[in-house]
Amino acid sequence: MSELIVKNLQVSVETDAGSKEILRGVDLTVKSGETHAIMGPNGSGKSTLAYSIAGHPKYTITGGSVTLDGKDLLEMSVDERAKAGLFLAMQYPVEVPGVSVSNFLRTAVTAIRGEAPKVRTWVGEVKEAMAALNMDTAFSERNVNEGFSGGEKKRHEILQMELLRPKIAILDETDSGLDVDALRIVSEGVNRVKANSDLGVMLITHYTRILRYIKPDFVHVFANGKIVEAGGPELANKLEEQGYAAYTTA
Amino acid sequence: MSTLTTNYLAPSGREEAWRFTPLKRLGGLQIPETSTTSEISFTVKSGASSQVVFKEIDSADLTPSYDSDDLITKRVRQEVARTSLLTIAKDAELTEPIILGRYCTGKPQVSRLVIEAGVNSVSTVIIENSGDAQIGEEIEIIVSAGAKLNFVTLQEWSSDAIHLGQHHALIAKDGEFNSYVITVGGSVVRLNPTVDFTGEGANANLFGLYFATAGQHLEHRIHVDHKIANAKSRVNYKGALSGKDAHTVWIGDVFIHKGADGTDTYELNRNLLLTDGARADSVPNLEIETGEIVGAGHASTTGRFDDEQLFYLQSRGIPSELARRLVIRGFFAEIISKLSNETIEERIMDRIDNELSKVGV
Numbered sequence: 001m002s003e004l005i006v007k008n009l010q011v012s013v014e015t016d017a018g019s020k021e022i023l024r025g026v027d028l029t030v031k032s033g034e035t036h037a038i039m040g041p042n043g044s045g046k047s048t049l050a051y052s053i054a055g056h057p058k059y060t061i062t063g064g065s066v067t068l069d070g071k072d073l074l075e076m077s078v079d080e081r082a083k084a085g086l087f088l089a090m091q092y093p094v095e096v097p098g099v100s101v102s103n104f105l106r107t108a109v110t111a112i113r114g115e116a117p118k119v120r121t122w123v124g125e126v127k128e129a130m131a132a133l134n135m136d137t138a139f140s141e142r143n144v145n146e147g148f149s150g151g152e153k154k155r156h157e158i159l160q161m162e163l164l165r166p167k168i169a170i171l172d173e174t175d176s177g178l179d180v181d182a183l184r185i186v187s188e189g190v191n192r193v194k195a196n197s198d199l200g201v202m203l204i205t206h207y208t209r210i211l212r213y214i215k216p217d218f219v220h221v222f223a224n225g226k227i228v229e230a231g232g233p234e235l236a237n238k239l240e241e242q243g244y245a246a247y248t249t250a
Numbered sequence: 251m252s253t254l255t256t257n258y259l260a261p262s263g264r265e266e267a268w269r270f271t272p273l274k275r276l277g278g279l280q281i282p283e284t285s286t287t288s289e290i291s292f293t294v295k296s297g298a299s300s301q302v303v304f305k306e307i308d309s310a311d312l313t314p315s316y317d318s319d320d321l322i323t324k325r326v327r328q329e330v331a332r333t334s335l336l337t338i339a340k341d342a343e344l345t346e347p348i349i350l351g352r353y354c355t356g357k358p359q360v361s362r363l364v365i366e367a368g369v370n371s372v373s374t375v376i377i378e379n380s381g382d383a384q385i386g387e388e389i390e391i392i393v394s395a396g397a398k399l400n401f402v403t404l405q406e407w408s409s410d411a412i413h414l415g416q417h418h419a420l421i422a423k424d425g426e427f428n429s430y431v432i433t434v435g436g437s438v439v440r441l442n443p444t445v446d447f448t449g450e451g452a453n454a455n456l457f458g459l460y461f462a463t464a465g466q467h468l469e470h471r472i473h474v475d476h477k478i479a480n481a482k483s484r485v486n487y488k489g490a491l492s493g494k495d496a497h498t499v500w501i502g503d504v505f506i507h508k509g510a511d512g513t514d515t516y517e518l519n520r521n522l523l524l525t526d527g528a529r530a531d532s533v534p535n536l537e538i539e540t541g542e543i544v545g546a547g548h549a550s551t552t553g554r555f556d557d558e559q560l561f562y563l564q565s566r567g568i569p570s571e572l573a574r575r576l577v578i579r580g581f582f583a584e585i586i587s588k589l590s591n592e593t594i595e596e597r598i599m600d601r602i603d604n605e606l607s608k609v610g611v
């Protein structure tokens with residue numbers, strides 16, 4: 001049983017015009033097995049929240065705390081957070097020239113599991129995970145995300161999640177840019193990991209269509225740097241019909 | 251031994267071509283009166299066969315087939331008593347690379363090597379430089395019609411070595427010359443890979459990799475002359491620098507002369523600055539005298555580690571040091587993988603890893 005607790009998190013970024021406040025006190029708890037959908041307008045700070053929890057150097061934490069199973073994530077380096085069981089599927093996965101997917105996956109899995117995977121089982125494990133996500137095995141030999149289409153990048157993120165077996169995953173707009181079939185395949189991937197490992201999920205999205213596949217237990221409305229309302233799955237439908245005007249003009 | 255007192259064949263510091271080079275650090279090669287030895291220091295480490303001849307001859311018996319205005323080449327030609335000649339027979343298709351090893355001991359030295367790849371031959375020649383050198387060298391590479399020659403020169407010198415030289419390729423009709431200049435060792439290394447096409451359909455691919463650590467000066471001055479129509483050239487050099495006063499220089503001169511219609515050329519230089527205090531000079535220069543070309547372009551970039559790449563790798567549990575190594579290995583992979591020789595690929599990557607761990611990257 002794992003628990004990610006975000007308390008009164010305040011974050012700013014340095015800009016040419018000085019420091020700019022983006023997160024203004026975020027409170028959120030995600031436990032194993034739970035799925036929390038985070039919905040909110042563009043620029044409200046959803047990715048900032050995701051990156052700050054994962055430890056991106058661009059963001060300065062000015063207040064609050066983030067713990068995973070009681071351990072202070074904010075004190076940890078980025079890789080330590082991943083080893084502690086955190087995974088971030090990025091909105092814009094990064095290309096890494098010259099580093100093959102197979103080398104990358106093997107290095108990451110070795111780092112997270114603390115030992116190199118057994119050669120005998122590893123190849124099969126990767127193949128199987130790729131097949132389940134409808135990814136051609138040829139991707140293994142390509143460079144990380146280089147020249148991948150938008151949808152291919154997103155599948156590659158979920159492939160990593162399957163192999164790294166995190167406790168808590170933050171999925172930042174993993175559904176954006178996916179065609180109908182890919183959305184189903186990727187959602188099934190997430191559900192498979194949830195079923196196998198009791199994963200806790202923080203799902204950042206703009207659309208309810210992914211929520212038809214990955215059922216949220218909670219829906220949070222994110223606006224202007226914090227969570228302004230929380231409810232059950234029905235809240236997502238209300239947002240889809242009425243938009244965010246009620247939250248942003250107040 | 252020969253002693254030279256008549257001509258002053260050493261850079262004075264006023265020459266444009268030497269403006270980046272730290273002349274005070276050139277040892278005996280900066281002082282024209284220094285006597286040099288021209289003892290042959292190559293040994294054939296592997297790849298000998300009936301279709302390969304390696305011998306020493308009197309330099310006078312092999313006149314250079316091109317003019318050079320390079321001061322070091324001129325000095326080498328004046329002072330070098332014996333020349334090494336490597337000949338690859340016509341139509342030979344060699345699967346095993348010919349490896350010429352050279353271990354130098356730090357005496358002022360001049361060296362001249364001529365490589366002749368016979369008509370329609372296919373071969374790979376690898377030169378492995380190690381030890382502590384003070385060497386001025388000229389390598390003349392003749393790629394005959396239809397021949398394909400892969401030429402690799404590894405500068406794995408120890409940290410005090412000085413290596414100045416010109417590697418000139420003459421590529422005949424439909425010949426293909428692939429060169430890989432890998433410079434990781436030495437105090438001052440200054441190499442001029444130059445290319446002349448002598449027949450149409452000739453093709454030159456010049457790749458380079460260099461890695462300079464604190465105090466090292468690594469300079470590569472490429473010059474490709476397109477005087478003949480329908481020849482193609484590609485230049486791609488990548489360098490990384492780390493530590494105080496690590497200095498690299500890359501000059502890429504490509505000239506497309508009148509009449510060289512159908513020329514196709516592109517040159518690229520990328521530098522990765524791993525720490526403060528290092529400096530990469532990069533000067534691409536393209537001159538075009540004819541409009542009837544297929545393509546001509548150049549690009550040069552010098553940048554730091556991409557934080558987004560490092561964050562991405564680290565967010566997958568990969569520690570920062572390993573993430574940096576992956577990114578650097580990835581940066582060089584484009585060049586290294588073209589070597590198609592796993593032993594050498596691994597050796598160069600290991601060497602780079604070693605240098606990286608020394609500087610704590």
Ligand SMILES: Nc1ncnc2c1ncn2[C@@H]1O[C@H](COP(=O)(O)OP(=O)(O)OP(=O)(O)O)[C@@H](O)[C@H]1O
Pocket residue numbers: 013014015020022040041042043044045046047048049091
């Ligand atoms: N370096 C920066 N300088 C100025 N503003 C910045 C900088 N970095 C981020 N921001 C701002 O922070 C705000 C939050 O950005 P963030 O990416 O977290 O939004 P988001 O909710 O994920 O939006 P979207 O739905 O479009 O993905 C935006 O207004 C963005 O412009």
Ligand SMILES: [Mg+2]
Pocket residue numbers: 046047048091172173
């Ligand atoms: Mg976002």
